[in-house]
Amino acid sequence: MTRADRDKRHEILAAATRRFGxxxxxxxxxxxxxxxVGVGPTALYHYxxxxxxxxxxxxxxxIEGFRSRxxxxxxxxxxxxxxxxxxxxxxxxxxxxxxxCNRVLVSEQGLLSVPRPSPREEEARQAARARTxxxxxxxxxxxxxxxRQGALPENDPRLLTRAILGLYNSIWQWxxxxxxxxxxxxxxxFQDRALAMIGVAADGxxxxxxxx
Amino acid sequence: MTRADRDKRHEILAAATRRFGxxxxxxxxxxxxxxxVGVGPTALYHYxxxxxxxxxxxxxxxIEGFRSRxxxxxxxxxxxxxxxxxxxxxxxxxxxxxxxCNRVLVSEQGLLSVPRPSPREEEARQAARARTxxxxxxxxxxxxxxxRQGALPENDPRLLTRAILGLYNSIWQWxxxxxxxxxxxxxxxFQDRALAMIGVAADGxxxxxxxx
Numbered sequence: 027m028t029r030a031d032r033d034k035r036h037e038i039l040a041a042a043t044r045r046f047g048x049x050x051x052x053x054x055x056x057x058x059x060x061x062x063v064g065v066g067p068t069a070l071y072h073y074x075x076x077x078x079x080x081x082x083x084x085x086x087x088x089i090e091g092f093r094s095r096x097x098x099x100x101x102x103x104x105x106x107x108x109x110x111x112x113x114x115x116x117x118x119x120x121x122x123x124x125x126x127c128n129r130v131l132v133s134e135q136g137l138l139s140v141p142r143p144s145p146r147e148e149e150a151r152q153a154a155r156a157r158t159x160x161x162x163x164x165x166x167x168x169x170x171x172x173x174r175q176g177a178l179p180e181n182d183p184r185l186l187t188r189a190i191l192g193l194y195n196s197i198w199q200w201x202x203x204x205x206x207x208x209x210x211x212x213x214x215x216f217q218d219r220a221l222a223m224i225g226v227a228a229d230g231x232x233x234x235x236x237x238x
Numbered sequence: 239m240t241r242a243d244r245d246k247r248h249e250i251l252a253a254a255t256r257r258f259g260x261x262x263x264x265x266x267x268x269x270x271x272x273x274x275v276g277v278g279p280t281a282l283y284h285y286x287x288x289x290x291x292x293x294x295x296x297x298x299x300x301i302e303g304f305r306s307r308x309x310x311x312x313x314x315x316x317x318x319x320x321x322x323x324x325x326x327x328x329x330x331x332x333x334x335x336x337x338x339c340n341r342v343l344v345s346e347q348g349l350l351s352v353p354r355p356s357p358r359e360e361e362a363r364q365a366a367r368a369r370t371x372x373x374x375x376x377x378x379x380x381x382x383x384x385x386r387q388g389a390l391p392e393n394d395p396r397l398l399t400r401a402i403l404g405l406y407n408s409i410w411q412w413x414x415x416x417x418x419x420x421x422x423x424x425x426x427x428f429q430d431r432a433l434a435m436i437g438v439a440a441d442g443x444x445x446x447x448x449x450x
Contacts, residue, residue: 050352052264129348135411136345140262185419185427188412189405193435196404199347207397215397223405223435 035073037063039087040123042080047126051081051134075146081134082150088127089157092117096164106172107226114220117194118213128198135195162187169224179225190220247285249275251299252335254292259338263293263346287358293346294362300339301369304329308376318384319438326432329406330425340410347407374399381436391437402432 027035041062045054056077060070074080095116103109120128138155142148162184169183194216201212221227239247253274257266268289272282286292307328315321332340350367354360377399384390406428413424433439 050348052349053352133348136262136341137264140265182423182427185424186431188408189428189431192408192411193401193405196400196408199404200400211394212397215394216401219398219401219435222437223431225434 031073034063034065038065038070038073038080039084042077043084043123043127043130046081046084046130046134051077051130051137056080075144078137078142079144079147079150081130081137082147082154084127085131085134085138086150086154086157088131089154089161093157093161093164096161096168100164100168106168106175106177109168110172110221110224110226111217114217115213118209118216120209122203125198125201125203128195132195132198162191165190181225186224189223193220193223243285246275246277250277250282250285250292251296254289255296255335255339255342258293258296258342258346263289263342263349268292287356290349290354291356291359291362293342293349294359294366296339297343297346297350298362298366298369300343301366301373305369305373305376308373308380312376312380318380318387318389321380322384322433322436322438323429326429327425330421330428332421334415337410337413337415340407344407344410374403377402393437398436401435405432405435 038059042054042059045059045062054077056070057067059077059080060067074083096113099112099116100109103112138151138158142151165187166183169178169181169186172178173180173183197212197216201207201209203209250271254266254271257271257274266289268282269279271289271292272279286295308325311324311328312321315324350363350370354363374396378395381390381393381395381398385392385395409424409428413419413421415421
């Protein structure tokens with residue numbers, strides 16, 4: 027892929043994310059995405075076979091973004107509780123485009139579980155599913171290690187992973203950048219409640235932050 | 239509506255829920271639902287204008303089911319903590335059809351926020367949205383009253399409602415009746431973690447159950 031190709035591909039993904047996030051995936055016409063970036067149907071096909079193919083790639087890249095940041099943050103932090111705090115803070119450090127992307131990820135998640143007849147679509151779907159499993163595996167491994175070290179109360183790390191990600195994902199079903207709740211109070215609320223759910227005293231964390 | 243009409247309507251809703259839950263909403267053909275119940279397109283139109291109209295009605299009835307059980311259980315329980323335990327237990331007492339319905343509710347939730355050009359569809363969409371707000375209002379009112387009584391730690395009742403419902407809804411994105419996790423361990427895990435998130439000691443609850 028040439029540099030110009032990569033730029034155009036990125037442009038298509040951004041335009042599709044905006045439309046899917048704003049109008050809903052089902053109600054977006056693939057031709058409108060093409061028009062947004064000034065590309066005809068034949069040229070568009072060079073990048074993506076279909077609207078659904080493009081959706082899978084958007085999901086794949088977004089989930090890989092979460093996974094790589096998770097790996098980076100948890101490897102840098104000196105202990106599991108600080109790693110957890112860093113990850114829970116980082117996942118609210120979002121641009122409007124990233125919020126849109128989270129909304130798409132959450133509302134179209136169901137499409138990941140339905141096989142596609144087209145090989146190119148099916149390959150992209152499988153790739154996005156594999157990414158989801160990688161992210162879940164990274165979380166579960168981290169939680170299991172923290173439990174073994176005694177930093178977190180014992181529990182089923184896979185179910186706890188799903189609970190944390192499920193709680194986080196649910197935010198993007200209702201959160202709107204222009205809504206009555208600003209991002210900061212939502213982030214504070216979620217971080218405290220996620221820690222309580224994991225079994226870490228959120229109050230203790232806040233107190234020790236204030237003392238530090 | 240005659241009795242036969244009501245039965246047929248119920249039959250269509252059940253057939254559509256099965257197909258939407260199994261094959262996904264987008265990949266279900268409305269004509270296949272008609273064939274399942276042996277109804278031609280004209281007769282089908284008498285009940286539902288479209289696949290989307292039918293989806294909204296499925297959602298509306300499911301959410302109303304949750305709301306009415308919530309109202310019943312919370313009005314019967316002698317105190318807020320017992321009411322909470324009863325609601326958290328009841329929401330896992332599900333038939334396979336109800337699990338399917340939860341899956342549809344969760345994976346197609348995004349469609350509730352996109353207005354429809356058809357008046358009949360739009361009316362059904364608005365009705366389902368109003369039900370969602372009623373359920374959220376019932377939960378938030380209950381939580382706020384329990385906080386005022388000192389039965390639950392103070393917090394934002396509306397955000398806490400969204401966190402509880404978001405956590406519950408997330409289960410149906412991955413839970414499969416034939417999967418590796420049985421319903422009982424999932425229910426136990428969820429109930430404990432939801433109580434921890436709300437700020438009620440799940441261990442205390444379990445201990446007092448065992449003593450009782």
